[in-house]
Amino acid sequence: ILLISIWISLQFGALDIKNNKIIDIILYHLGWNETIYWTKTESLIIWDMRLPRILLACFAGAGLAVSGVAMQAAVKNPLADPYILGISAGASTGATAVIAIGFIDITKEYAVSIGAFTGAITSMLILFLLNKQNRDSVRLLLSGCVIAILFSSISSTIMFMAKDKDKISSVVFWLMGSVADADWLMVGMVFIAVIIGVFILMLYHRQLNAMLLGEETAHTLGVNINKLRWQLVILVALMIGIIVAFCGMIGFVGFVIPHIVRSIFGANHKFVVPISAFIGAIFLIYCDILARTIVIPEELPIGIITSILGAPFFIYILERNKYIFGGKK
Template identity: 50%
Template sequence: MIILILSAAVVCSVILAVSIGQVSIPFMESYRILVYQLTGIPIGDIGELASGSQVDIIWHIRLPRVLLAMIAGSGLALCGTVMQASVQNPLADPYILGISSGASLGATFSIMIGFGAAGIIGGMGIAFWAFIGALGAAALVLVLASIGGKTSSVKLVLAGTVINALCSAFSNFIVYFAKDAEGIRSVTFWTMGSLASAKWDKLPLIAIVMLIAVLFLLFQSRIMNTMLMGDETAVTLGVNLHFYRRLYMIISSMITGVIVATCGIIGFVGLIVPHLVRSVVGSDHKRLLPVAVLASAIFLIWTDVLARTVIPNGELPIGIVTALFGAPMFMYMLMKKSYGFGGK
């Protein structure tokens, strides 16, 4: 029942969110435009709208952005939930493998060195280099954590911390010696997260990656439930922890890398939403995963609405808004001890 309610809430949120912005459009007008654009079926007098500025605002600007927020939010919560189970750590999030710092290094390199603007390699753009950086950091973490024996949750967390610090140091090094003020501003804005670059041609890749990952991970709930019981119990029950931990890390790295390359770094979503959902539906991943995916989609849709409307004729980086909401929520959960991680 809760999944059906949240699914309906996602659809309503999408329709409402495209109505809200610097140019206010009535809800029914947005609904008519969306139905006409998606199905070709006119509702009322659609003739004037079909060539009007409202159609351009909703169909070409707001709807791709709202859909990107929905997909990115779902992906971050999915990865956060999987990471928390894989490393058995309530503080785990999608960026625990140094993915955010690796992506930042790739984007900083692209922006400041100029590869994002010229040449065959540069034609691939900032998103390409951010994705390469994210995957490179994740690969280094997995290699570092596997040295000297099987990969453990503690070694993964420690390796992620090391790679995160290393990539951040290189990014700061590049920025420190750069003399491009506009480039520094671009790097800063990118690292705070933004959905402003949302376009229809960017949605298929991230949507396909997310769909495949969700369909696969929804059938992995038993393995993740076993992981929460601890390594010894999981091994006793016949779960190959070394294989599944690496598999989940690779899948999560791919999803997070695509999201970060498209939207920049959006913090707290993958950390907070799984805990909030866990406090409501419990730690069983069969219910936790789909509810977290839907709840996070709604959360990021509305935080993006706030980010693009709170400042007249401007917008806040969405990472600032999610942090302003996420940090107090997490402090409240800690005080109430309602995070319920692994039944603890």
């Protein structure tokens, strides 16, 4: 289904390119085809524009989904996701500062990404300092909410003080999320971060299952809850920092996808983690298709699409399956 979704997405765009030509262009750049019968424009559109943005959406969706899985297990709360812990808010503040004030001009093309990643790591460090001796997941969640509010306020202040309207428009569009500026470097960095994250979470699937049973049960089973919780927070911060740095703020994926997967496949993280990654990837690919085709020639921020599609679908799943966090009905 994922491969079919990628193929369908390649065919959408302002310029109509035939299927066989799309295949041959990709094979040519992979070194498996030497015959050229297409224009430079067609090659540019397929290889340098459509394919990178599709793959970026794919890996970002997978990363956001598994981050939600990790956070919900870490704090044993169905409302938890990277946005609630303030990690995404920190990233948005870093990016807002770069765009609106013009920090780190020497980095040019990747200044926003560097700013966003720095903001994400900063918010994670503050979260760690506030909860250094803490073993309570509720305090961790509340600290994250406070950090999210703090960084959101800083972002709003920066936008209010900025006098350049074009820069403010750029900030607003970035905050809503987009994969329109994707290139192969971005794809590679997000891919590495997500693959490492999914691999580590797969190794920890038994510990994640134990955490859902409660702290006392997990301790009895030999799980160091506090240590594991912080390992998960750091892992998610690094993943989300890289994703938000290149894609902006794309909400709802990390919140809704894990719930949908658990309601259909059960709560065993051996299956929840990989299936969430695949469904998150597929979901964001189709959101990107809608974002670039629904108001042609303009393009909607992908974050708007994820919220519009995610909320009612989540309500439908809840009503249909009478879903309870931690398992099937």
